[in-house]
Amino acid sequence: MEVPCGCSHLQIQAVSIVTYVGSLLGIVLMYVWYAPSRACKLNILFITVTLVLVQLMTFVSMSSKVTYCMF
Numbered sequence: 803m804e805v806p807c808g809c810s811h812l813q814i815q816a817v818s819i820v821t822y823v824g825s826l827l828g829i830v831l832m833y834v835w836y837a838p839s840r841a842c843k844l845n846i847l848f849i850t851v852t853l854v855l856v857q858l859m860t861f862v863s864m865s866s867k868v869t870y871c872m873f
Contacts, residue, residue: 822860829853 829852837845 825856829856 829849832849832852833846836842837849840846
């Protein structure tokens with residue numbers, strides 16, 4: 803039994819959205835657990851760099867050159 807092409811795209815999008823929201827929630831939890839005060843500057847730096855890299859990876863993956871080569 804073959805799955806229609808549109809159905810698999812919807813499943814991929816749903817899984818992508820869930821994992822993206824989960825990663826953002828994880829970053830927020832890292833701020834709460836590992837940087838409770840402003841004195842934890844190194845922890846805040848690493849968490850912020852992680853957040854910036856997640857956003858950068860999202861923008862790069864959505865660029866037209868990358869999405870054009872996939873399909």
